[in-house]
Amino acid sequence: MKILLVEDNREIRNSIVTVLELEGINVLTAENGLAAQRILANETVTLIVTDLKMPGMDGLSLLKWLQHEGPSTPVVMMSAYGEISDAVEAMKLGAEDYLVKPFDIQEFLIRVKRVIEKHELQERVESGWRKSANGIQWIGESLQMRQIKRLVEKIALTSSTALITGPSGVGKEVIARMIHASSPRSSRLFVAINLAGIPEHLVESELFGYEKGAFTGAYARKIGICELANEGVLLLDEIGDMPFHLQGKLLRVLQERKIQRLGGTQSIPIDVRIIAATNRDLEELVQQHTFREDLFYRLNVIRIEIPPLHERAEDIPVLTGYFIKQFNKQFGKTVKGIRPDALELLQSYNFPGNVRELENLIERAMILAESDVLTSKDLNLPELRVNSLPRKGTLDDVQREAIIEALQRWEGNKTQAAKELGIDRKTLLRKLTDYGVKGI
Ligand SMILES: Nc1ncnc2c1ncn2[C@@H]1O[C@H](COP(=O)(O)OP(=O)(O)OP(=O)(O)O)[C@@H](O)[C@H]1O
Ligand SMILES: [Mg+2]
Structure with missing residues (x-):
């Protein structure tokens, strides 16, 4: 700044x-x-x-x-x-x-x-609009993704409130945009507000707007995001971070479909489709009394739960191909694909950052790539991720390290790595599971 x-x-x-x-x-x-x-x-x-x-x-x-x-x-x-x-x-x-x-x-x-x-808020909203106007695509062939796609198509026709959950970077926002794009509201605005990114004292006025003179500094009337999104779709992103004292107010708005600007007396009817998204465990927040139970039920009408990428490794090849195409366009490159061993390495990596991490990884690889096919060297994976299982003992540690090293030497090729370690492939696979090396 x-x-x-x-x-x-x-x-x-x-x-x-x-x-x-x-x-x-x-x-x-x-x-x-x-x-x-x-x-x-x-x-x-x-x-x-x-x-x-x-x-x-x-x-x-x-x-x-x-x-x-x-x-x-x-x-x-x-x-x-x-x-x-x-x-x-x-x-x-x-x-x-x-x-x-x-x-x-x-x-x-x-x-x-x-x-x-x-x-900064204004810019976020505007960039949200621009993005939603661009053609967005939902890539995925796994059973889970196909089911989500079907669900999206079905609920797009309704105006029901939807709750999208899943860890960071799995594509929650993409899904929200897909619902908007395939709905009768697609010609209207898609407005996203990131509740975790706004200082708490500004959330209320951003959502509901204010009248001139409502507080010091309110020089002119300001239309809030709920009103902006009228007839369109409003994504309440990171809903788990909604300040507790405003949750009741949001609940009333959802029930009555009316808002009042701060400092105003008039009730303004709004027709907005609400989608909420979060990577936090709302059920747990409800139990801890930091998220209102009644609001949770009001939002949880249709639930879309997006699984982490390592639980649907079948999506990694299609997503990789999609990102290569996107970055070819963006960088004016002509990368044709990825070597099978490099792809296998990707499928065995557990992607704590999910699709966003894969996207960043491919972007970096495309910048570094020297030939027109990506290799595992270009991928430069931050070593095979190991689940944080408690280590059992020194012998196990040594074995685990040896396995990871062998896999890295053979660029993820398990048959070769097993051969080098003097075990068969099945044993290697079992050990990978035992040691919590994910996705293999
Ligand atoms: N199925 C998909 N097809 C194409 N691109 C995807 C898909 N899923 C995610 N992406 C891409 O991955 C990135 C992260 O997606 P998105 O922002 O929707 O994640 P998110 O779940 O909202 O993450 P966060 O919890 O961090 O906000 C975006 O660049 C998005 O375009
Ligand atoms: Mg998001």
Whole structure:
């Protein structure tokens, strides 16, 4: 995160820089609008904090330039007391916030952070829309994946609430987008909100929006994500991280299908298909009383549980082929495939990061690959993952290590590795299971 501070008074400039840097924020400084323009020609910043009155080019002119020609970076304006008409002008020109000097530095920090958070959120939502417009594909041939595909096709026609669960990187978001894309709502928005990524105090206003004047800093009405998604699909991602005190409110919204903006009195009817996703064990959270049981039942109408990748190793070859094609397009490469021994190695790896990890692995391999067929060397697997079974004893340790080493030497070829170890293939397979080397 980088902030550009535009301020002609050196003392004020230095004291703000000190505070921001203590917060771990990078700061660039300029003494007026012209200097700021020069910096912005080469640098991208998260936020601009600018004084109003400055010799050379003042804050309002900088704002105007930003609106018309410059980058669309959010701006916080500061000025001395008594220039309230300028404040109004600054807000009209698109400044996100306005601070009157002298201000309390803690208040300054809170306001600056709020603007940054709001923008990051906005970007997340927008990138969500872009992604959903792109053709998404659900790749998988395993029995589990075919069953999920059939379920998705069936429930896409309804508007029932769905709960998607499974470990990180298994494709929960892909499924949510698939439901949207194959539903009658596909011409409407798919909006995703990541409840784990939003500071707790912002969750409510992001979901439900607010009216002008609802709280300090609410300069204009803001439409919440529930309202944005009207007639479309709303993905409540990482629902397990929903703050407890808001769970009751969400439950009411789900039941009544109406929302109220913060500070508002009007009940607004909404027609949204809700999909919730999480990699946490909601049943367990319910038992621990950190997730409301009634909300859980309200969400758990249709349950889609996506198994980890190592439990459906049949999907690894198709997914690998799919990712190779995707990255060929993206990198302008002409990789034709993967060597069988390398593929076998992939199928024996337990992928703690699931499909996302496979995708990253193939991406890296394609960048490194020297020939047009990926080899196990290109894959550079972070050694065969071993389940964290308690080690039994030294002899077992030695055997386990020997087996893993042999497999690595033979690039996953079990027949060769067994031969080298002086055991037969069946024994090797049994030992792999005993030692918790996954997926073989
Ligand atoms: N069946 C699939 N077909 C094609 N691509 C997939 C599939 N499953 C997952 N992916 C890809 O893997 C990556 C991770 O998927 P996704 O973001 O949906 O996972 P997730 O379960 O939501 O993970 P997290 O819990 O970390 O949020 C994405 O890039 C997605 O495109
Ligand atoms: Mg996700």
